[in-house]
Structure formats: C-alpha cells, structure tokens
Amino acid sequence: MIVKEKRKTGLGMIKPTSFYSNESEKIKLNWFCYELSIEIYDNMKKDIGYRLKKNKISDDVLAEFSICTSKKLKDVILLQVSGKIKKVCLSYELIESYFPNIDDRMINKMLNVLSKAWDGLLSICVACPNRCISEKDEYCTLFNDKELFSLR
Numbered sequence: 001m002i003v004k005e006k007r008k009t010g011l012g013m014i015k016p017t018s019f020y021s022n023e024s025e026k027i028k029l030n031w032f033c034y035e036l037s038i039e040i041y042d043n044m045k046k047d048i049g050y051r052l053k054k055n056k057i058s059d060d061v062l063a064e065f066s067i068c069t070s071k072k073l074k075d076v077i078l079l080q081v082s083g084k085i086k087k088v089c090l091s092y093e094l095i096e097s098y099f100p101n102i103d104d105r106m107i108n109k110m111l112n113v114l115s116k117a118w119d120g121l122l123s124i125c126v127a128c129p130n131r132c133i134s135e136k137d138e139y140c141t142l143f144n145d146k147e148l149f150s151l152r
Contacts, residue, residue, distance in 0.1 A: 008045070008059050009038075009041075009042055009045075010037065010038030010039070010040070010041035010042045010045075010063070010066065011038055013041060013059060013060070013062075013063040014034070014037050014038055014041060014063050014066060014067060016031075016034050016142075016143055018034070018037075018067045019031070019033055019034045019037075019067075019071075019143075020143065026139060026140050026143040026144070027136065027137055027138060027139060027140055028130065028131065028132040028133075028135050028136050028137070028138050028139075028140045029074065029077070029078075029132065029133070029136035029137065030140070030143075031130070031132050031140040031142055031143065032077065032121075032125075032132035032133060032136070033070040033071055033073070033074055033077075034070070035121060035132075036070040036073065036117070036118070036121050037063075037066040037067045037069070037070040038066070039117040039118075039120055039121045040065075040066040040069060040070060040113075040114060040117045041062055041063055041066040042117075043113050043114075043116055043117040043120065044062055044066070044110065044113050044114075044117075045059075045062070047109075047112075047113045047116070048109050048110065048113055051106060051109060055099075055102050055106060057099070065098050065099070068098065069094055069098070069114070072094060073088075073094075073118075076088050077133070078136075088118060090111055090114050090115055090118065092104075092107050092108075092111060094111075094114070095107045095110045095111060095114070130142065
C-alpha cells in the first residue's frame with residue numbers, strides 16, 4: 001500500500017502570531033503580510049516544490065522565508081500605497097540573502113513564483129472587504145478570530 005504524503009499548506013505552517021508581538025501590532029497591514037506569507041508559501045510549494053526539496057529547502061525553512069520576505073516587503077507596500085512607486089520590483093537579493101547557496105536559475109524561478117504570489121494576493125485584495133491596505137493602521141479583528149484558526 002502506498003501512502004501519499006499530505007501536502008502542508010501555508011495556513012498550517014505559518015502562524016498569525018509571527019506578525020505581532022503585542023495587541024497594538026494587530027493591524028491590517030500586518031494581516032496583509034500574514035496573508036502574503038501564506039500566498040508565497042503555497043505558490044512555492046505548488047509551482048517549484050520538487051526543486052525546493054532538491055535544494056534541501058524544508059517546509060519549515062520555506063515557511064520562515066515566506067514570513068521574513070513578507071515582512072521585508074512591508075516598506076515596498078507602503079511606498080506603493082503612498083503613490084511613491086507605481087509598480088513593485090522584486091529583487092533577487094530578497095532570495096539570495098536568505099538562500100546564499102542556491103544557483104541563479106533557482107533564484108529566478110523563486111522570483112517568478114514570488115511575483116506570482118504578490119500579484120495573486122493583490123488581485124484578491126481588490127474585492128476583499130477587509131481593506132488591509134487602505135486601512136493599514138486600523139486594528140484587525142481577524143487576528144482574534146478563534147474560529148478561523150480552528151480550521152488549521
């Protein structure tokens with residue numbers, strides 16, 4: 001009998017507590033970063049999961065990378081929202097600084113997936129009633145939604 005490994009998802013691997021350390025940090029911008037990290041994780045697993053394994057990048061390391069990257073993009077998000085930049089350009093340095101031993105080809109593949117995750121989340125944001133970007137400094141009750149996290 002062949003047992004198929006259950007695929008881990010970003011929702012199961014990334015905790016919302018990674019995006020706040022106290023009550024005042026439970027803001028909508030941090031929720032957006034939480035959702036972005038899940039999008040990054042899930043897209044990486046789906047699109048290049050076998051390459052990640054080949055490069056010895058575990059699910060835990062990928063989750064940490066996703067969290068770190070979404071937090072690093074917070075400044076870029078704010079620049080775009082304020083109108084100071086029109087389009088977000090993702091740099092290879094985001095990936096290379098975290099994974100110094102992977103080759104340029106893998107970095108390019110990861111950048112493509114990262115860009116896809118960014119675009120995917122932004123396309124959802126257009127219709128989302130939470131308004132995480134336009135109300136970025138507002139308190140986010142989603143961090144307290146026990147029902148939402150019981151789905152994990």
